Amino acid sequence: MAYVITDDCVACGTCLPECPVEAISEGNPYVIDPDKCTDCGSCAEVCPAEAIHPGN
Ligand code: SF4
Ligand code: SF4
Structure with a gap:
């Protein structure tokens, strides 16, 4: 699953x-393309608003 x-x-x-x-x-x-995302989590670590989460 892609991050969202x-x-x-x-x-x-x-x-x-x-x-x-x-x-x-x-x-x-902002939007994450689920077909490209590899679930690495790098984006979620830097988001100051904690707006990026693993998809379910
Ligand atoms: S940084 Fe990693 S988790 Fe975030 S969108 Fe890119 S591939 Fe997905
Ligand atoms: S608030 Fe988080 S998700 Fe939105 S652009 Fe900034 S780092 Fe990315």
Whole structure:
């Protein structure tokens, strides 16, 4: 399962450069492409709003 970004996202952009497979796109909230995400968790670690969570 891919990680997901919730409405808690404040569109700060911090997660964007952290993704090794460029699965994150700008937006409000930002969006993770589930077909690209490899569940590495790097983006969730840096999000100041704790808006990124493992998918279920
Ligand atoms: S979990 Fe890893 S691969 Fe998935 S969007 Fe976040 S940084 Fe990218
Ligand atoms: S780091 Fe968190 S708050 Fe910032 S753009 Fe990414 S998901 Fe949104």
